[in-house]
Every structure is written in C-alpha cells, then in structure tokens.
Amino acid sequence: MLKTDWRAPRRGRAQEVEAVTGTVVEDVDTGWVGAVVRVEKAGGMQVVHLEDRRGRVKGFPLGPGFLIDGAPVVLTAPTAERRAQVQAAQQAASRTASGSVRVVGQAARVASGSRIWVEGKHDAELVEKVWGDDLRVEGVVVEMLDGVDDLAAAIRDFRPTADRRLGILVDHLVPGTKESRIVAEAEKVSPHARILGHPYVDVWQSVKPARLGLTAWPVIEKGRSWKHGVLEELGYPHSTQADVALGWKKILSTVRSYSDLEPTLLASVEELIDFVTVP
Template identity: 50%
Template sequence: MASQGYGDIFAGHARRRRTAAPTVAAERDLVVEDAATGFCGAVVGFERTYDGEFVRLEDGRGRTRLFAMREAAFLVDGSPVTLTRPAPRATAAPRRSASGSTRVENVRASVALPSRIWVEGVHDAAIVERVWGHDLRVEGVVVEYLEGLDNLADRLQEFGPGPKRKVGVLVDHLVSGTKEEQLTRSLGPFVEVTGHPYIDVWQAVKPSAVGIAAWPVVPRGIDWKTGVCDELGWGTPRDGWRRVYESVSSFRDLEAPLIGAVERLIDFVTDPS
C-alpha cells in the first residue's frame, strides 16, 4: 500500500514534546532545590569559573555548596527552572539611609567620639547597626554591648563618664517597677538611659515584617526566645534570630518606641553641649 504521507506519527507525543524550563532570576534568599542531588537551600552568592557560572546555596544548617547554573538544573516549588544571575541593580544610591535620615554620600567614617552608646546584647547591637549604621559612622559613634544590664554599674565606673565622655544606654523592657528600671536610676548627668517596653529587641520588630500576626505570649519561667521559636516552629533561637535580623531593612520594620529610644541616644552623645 502506498504511503499516504502522514508524516512523523510520534510528533506531539508526550515522549517527544519538550517544554523549555522557565528562566528565574536567582535573587538572594530565593530557595531552590538542585534537581540532581536534592540539596535545598537559599541563594547566597555566585562564582564564575572556567567551567561557567555557579550559584552558591546555603541550607537550613548553614552548609553551603556550589552548583552549575545549567538549563533546568533546579526546582522551585517542585517545578524545573533555569537560574540566571539577577539583572544589575541601579547604581544610584538611595537618598535616604535605613534610618530615614538624609544619606551622606562619599564620606569616610568620622573618627570615633569619646562618647559611647551601650546596648544590652549582641542582637540589640546588630539591629541598631542594621538601621542606624550609616548615621553612626557619619557621626563617629561607637555602639558596644554590655552582655547584660547587670554589668552596667561596673562598666560605668571603669569608663568614667564626663562632659566629653557621655554614655547613652539602650535598655530592653524598661517599664515601671522592673529590675531594669532599678538598675538605671540616678546615673548622673552624663549618662542617658532610654528603652522600650518589649521583653527583647526581637519583639521591637513589627510582626508584619517577620511575617507573623503577632509575637507569641511566652509563659513566665520559659526562656522567651526559646518559647517564641517553639511556638512559631522556627527551630532554635539561632534560627529564629536569623529570621528576625533578615526581616529588618529600615526603620519602617521597627516599633516606634525603639526608634525613638535610639534617636534620643544618638542626639545625646553627639550634642557638644
């Protein structure tokens, strides 16, 4: 029987169709899975080698690995994608700093003032740096942490505050009748104490910024950070801190009492009078 010219009878068959994987910009913190190994992590960087472009992924345990950015080599929400480097961002610097102040361009950090701002812990210092770091470098203000408010009296005695060596102290949970209030009474004219009502600086981050409806209420007797992480399913306090820290990009992510407290301390230690 003569051929009737049906063409390729397998054209359009599922085994012959091949849909190109969509291209996705590998923005920082995008979570992807390497299709070949199953390694799942967030994008934290890129490297260019003689073998081509590679993306660096970091998993939930902090382990990082490099993967070649080949076609359809990754999965996002279970679907194959081809990762590409994000388009270069605009080089023009923002006119405002993270604190909302006017950004000073092309300026070196000022020589550190003798005065200091002290905060209770490393998380407090990190949040202050995250939002007010630009302002502090322009003014030459150094932020140090006390490793607990119980060390305040000894540190003040060692530092010796004076007219040109002032100390501003940022205190967590500074409310009437608390231990924090008692430890910060009558410290002299060259020491300014401000604070916020929150149990921890984490709580001074707006819940909406972290992606929750509200901060959990943790029963007394339970470490607050541990209780929060257990309630929200965040893992360890170290895991929780990473979530909190990365959710803060400007003063808009913070509650007003913390913003006001830090601004008053900066004004106090930089006021020449």
C-alpha cells in the same frame, strides 16, 4: 514547516521601552551610548537626551533605532506612573535605613570618645542595621554590655564627661521591674550618661510582627525560655543556641528600615544618638 520566524531580524524584534531617567541605551546609527537624562518636545518632535560617561549630552529622535544590552528597542515617552516610580526609588536610595539623608563620599569618622551601650549581640546587630550609616558618620561606637546588674559601676568606670558622653539602651525597662530599679540607681551617677529603654522582653519584639506575617508576637508563658518559645511558635528550629542564632538572623533579615521597627524603640535610639552627638 518552518518553526521559526525566518523574517525576524538577527537581534530579534524591537520591544517598546519607556525612556526613564538613568536607562542606558545605544544609538544604532552613531554608536553613541548614554543614560537617559530627559525627554522633551523640540522642533515638533520628541527628543531623548543621552549623557555619555564623559558627561557629554546628545539628543536623538524618540522611537526606534536604539539598543539595550545589544537588543533592539523602541524608546517611548515615560508615563507619569513610571516617572513617579523612578523618583520614589531615587529618593529611597538617598536615605539611610534610619530615614536620614545619606552622606555620600564621606569616609567614616574616627571614633569619638562617646559610646552607646546595648545589652546584647542582637541589640547591637539591630542598631547597626538601621542606624549604622549614621553612627559611622558621627564616629560613635556601639558596645555590648554583659547585662545591666552592675550598670552604676560600669558608668563610674567609663567616667562620662560633657565631651565623652554615654548612651545606654536597656531591654524590658518598665515600672516595677528589676531593670527599672537598676536604672533608677545608675541615673544618679553622672549627668553625662543617659539611660533609655524599651518595654519588650527582648529586642526581637521591637520588630513589627507584620514583618513575620503575624498580627502579634506569641505570648510565652513564664518559666519557658522566651526566645526558644517564640521560635517554636514560628515553626523554626529551637532546640539549641545555634537555632536561636539562626532564628534571629531570619527575623533580622525582615528588617529593611526604621519603618519595620516599633516606635518605642525608634524614639529611644534616636534620642540616645542625639544625646551622644551633641557638639
């Protein structure tokens, strides 16, 4: 008994594929290769228009007679749902992770004199992942502070001006804390430095817990290392600094865009970027 479909064409049987914008196909009869730019009715029939790599556009009857990656297909008119999916994907691709309109074809600007300071490596990596594209366009560099204990002195050393501004993001900036007292003193140094923060013990908490499958971040008792405790509660290795670094990479990998971060952090970072990029 024959176990194969001996009547099947050499390239296989044609599969139906919706002719959505951007799909690259080849017309079997003419060898024309192009991306779908539109489907329309013309002369009582549906026509698919294909644009080749030189920008030339040619129309073909919608239906059989096309190849995708060498496999035969029957092109069908795209449904409204599929068109909406493609449009949403195109819109997403035109935005940066921060939600800004992506600037295409512009090289990173030479670094300006303005700076944004953050408290540590993890803060810097998170800002880079979400706002990096925007900051490169503006020519703003993010630098790490080694803590904020000498923040006022650091601002004096930087000597910010109207054309060389300084934005500073501080962790755990809530009333009554050591950080709030340090910031209150540092704010007196210069009107060209702006200090904002977030209420979280660590910038990790600014990632929405739902991204990790949680309803809330674990509560770690005083006297216990917060990061090590969180990693233990999450079931991650937590004994060494290497474990902490790996755990943060796992957390950071769940962040896709600004929508995965808490609004309090978003507001502070956006305001700092606006402050240091004022013409």
